[in-house]
Amino acid sequence: MxxxxxxxxxxxxxxxxxxxxxPYEESAILGCAVFTAYGAVKNSAELxxxxxxxxxxxxxxxxxxxxxAKSFGAAPIIAVDISNEKLEQAKALGADIGINPLExxxxxxxxxxxxxxxDVSFEVLGNVQTF
Numbered sequence: 001m002x003x004x005x006x007x008x009x010x011x012x013x014x015x016x017x018x019x020x021x022x023p024y025e026e027s028a029i030l031g032c033a034v035f036t037a038y039g040a041v042k043n044s045a046e047l048x049x050x051x052x053x054x055x056x057x058x059x060x061x062x063x064x065x066x067x068x069a070k071s072f073g074a075a076p077i078i079a080v081d082i083s084n085e086k087l088e089q090a091k092a093l094g095a096d097i098g099i100n101p102l103e104x105x106x107x108x109x110x111x112x113x114x115x116x117x118x119d120v121s122f123e124v125l126g127n128v129q130t131f
Contacts (some may be wrong), residue, residue: 037064049073051119058090061124070094077083
């Protein structure tokens, strides 16, 4: 880990050069949100095509989880967020359903929509209430 460091000691296989046309600040999300999401979907959840998914929180990591879930063939993909704007963005990224827990009971709605619950859920906020 070298986050917020001026220097970091690491192996050469853990380093890659950004193309000159990619700004450092905007590319930082690749090393954080994108790889975190990929690891969660591929390694932790071992997600397979046809499995149903709920993603609680649709910001940087949640949006990346959603895109990986879609590419792995998950269905349906349910996005849960308190921001209707983020839910619309999630649908644009491939979510099948958006649920705002301020407007409806998310757990009850997910159980209803999936006949008992999803195969895999991701909580990407790190919030005790959403666990």
